[in-house]
Amino acid sequence: MASYTRLIVLGAVYQFQPVHGYFLRRELSTWHVDEWANIQPGSIYNALKSLTRDGYIIDDGTETDGKYPARTVYSVTPTGKVELLRMLRDTLWRVEAFDTNSVMALTSFMFALSRSEVIAGLENRVSKIDALITTNSFQIKDTLRSETTPKYVREIFELSSVRLRAEQTWARELITRLKDGEYVFADEDEHA
DSSP states (O other), X not given: OOOOHHHHHHHHHHHHOSEEHHHHHHHHXXXXXXXXXXXXHHHHXXXXXXXXXXXXXXXXXXXXXXXXXXXXXXXXXXXXXXXXXXXXXXXXXXOOTTOOHHHXXXXXXXXXXXXXXXXXXXXXXXXXXXXXXHHHHHXXXXXXXXXXXXXXXXXXXXXXXXXXXXXXXXXXXHHHHHHTTOSOOTTSXXXX
């Protein structure tokens, strides 16, 4: 997934619905999405239009607040919820050697999935990360043997492996916290 804008905006509408674009823009800026997902304010409004056009969210009318102009309020449609879950699952179960956005987007909205699915997906990520680190070690050897590739290119794979190990450590710790009951998930009652 090249851009996580649709996932993040759809997830945020789902989390805060009914919600207007200005609130989403303000809230997502506190998550620093402009830094880790390169989502600018204009991208949020474009995603709202696109998600509405695709039938994933609906325009629930407008809301007025004192001196501010009327703002369009959005909610997720049943089709939008299915699409959100599909995108979350795709993000949960796929690990890429050079991608940090996926795990940031995933943790932002993992509550929409069941606890058992998130734990299973994280355990899968831990295993896949082992495979990627092994692959990186072979890439390093190939780089060092190459007559044309500069030797310092190995650092790309070294950095990837270090980042993957850090994600793996985080995932293992999160699995433990989730098994201990931290957070509330889609299949649980928040007040139980």
